[in-house]
Amino acid sequence: EVAYSQSTGQKEQLSRCVLRGIRRVQDLCKVLRLPSVFEGTAVSYLQRALQHPSFRLVSVEKKELLGGCCVLATCRQHNWPLTMGTICSLLYAKQELVASVLLSVQKELGISMPALGLADLVKTHLNGFQLFRHAEDIPAPFVEDEEKLLARTMQVVELASETWLVTGRHPVPVVTAAAFLAWQSLQPAARLACTLARFCKVAGIDLPPPAHLRLKELHEILLRMASQLAWLRVFKLDKKTVVKHIGDLLQHRIFLLKNAFCVEDVEEQQGAAQGEASPAAAGAAQEEGQPSKGKGDPEGSRGPLLPPCLLRPRKRLRTAALSASEAAITGDEPISDSEIEQYLRGPEEVRAFRRAKAWQ
């Protein structure tokens, strides 16, 4: 005997929601040109997610994002550099919603997602640039060799990573700013006049808003490093002219970083300056004394290598420490009527309020 459900294949049929989700995963894998192995894994994650009680009753909007999140999780597990921004733009979804669905998928299905590899992200991000072939809308001096640009950008990104500019920040603006600096440094004569916005337009990529800040921070780091390079000390470098010497700075970056951000030397010099009463020492103390006031002014004087948010801390409102009387609270103190009366309206006030109907 054969059951009706077996003869008609009812149990083998997938619901419309699952079929739509699988089709979306397949389309995403085709658009992103992912290996075929990724598609199988992402589809299995999607089916598990849709069968999970946490996702069965979510809105249609969230179910449509599940496919993208499963693809993103699969790519991360295979160290394939795919950013959340790419998934959001492909699905026409807000980042907050995609983030919430992704975190739920990660938690409910127990999927571990390694962090995005910066080196792989640099390669993928530069692959999208349109600067490597001559075209009508790209000036000839702007065209660059892909391998050279990639190598230089990787070095700048590594420098940014060592100098606390990457940790805790969105990676794409850092990569964009690093690529811009690397591109300028390869042919500075023709490219120094080009702004970051124009560079992104010519390269055919979006300009992420924080990229300007990352670029400014990179300039500051490079200027500090340049101040320690003997043959550059005679020049008065600024953020434009330092770009010409990025090659030298990157070549000697370990030595320069150590010298440019050394705290012990500053303290020794301050101590020596205070001990001597000579005008020369006083002049040196004035010059070097700025870092002692705080975490250091990055322009011109030495200071420790710290994350930028520590160098320029925002004012934080902290609650004051508990006073002795407040610290003695046990929670079971008696409460007098007078303390409570202040939280209740009097009869006249209630009448006036009722007349005004302000409480409705």
Next chain:
Amino acid sequence: MDADSDVALDILITNVVCVFRTRCHLNLRKIALEGANVIYKRDVGKVLMKLRKPRITATIWSSGKVICTGATSEEEAKFGARRLARCLQKLGFQVIFTDFKVVNVLAVCNMPFEIRLPEFTKNNRPHASYEPELHPAVCYRIKTLRATLQIFSTGSITVTG
């Protein structure tokens, strides 16, 4: 920082969340009319009442459930909750202060060093999760304590749980 050096760390409690029940139905319109420092959210069916001392905000539902936030210690949270229950009693409700429970404590601490988050995450899987595209801090979960730590590159740590 040496492993042997003993550095005192200040852990500052910034928020304590507690709940309690009044074991009676509460008329939110009456509380909004006769209570001072009250905001009536008709669309979501709750009333917010703020006390000055201790500085807490209470969310009151008509079912009698009350959530208090803003206290800086568990004792202060209990004191504030009792004061609120007393206010509701004065308004004429038959309030019985029951099922008091501290549900969440938020504390902040600053380490005297900076932290490289990608390396920290790599060395502390699977407890640590770092998504720089979403949030600048590492999320570290301690399942046994049911606590979550947000670890920033500046060394600042926020503990909730």
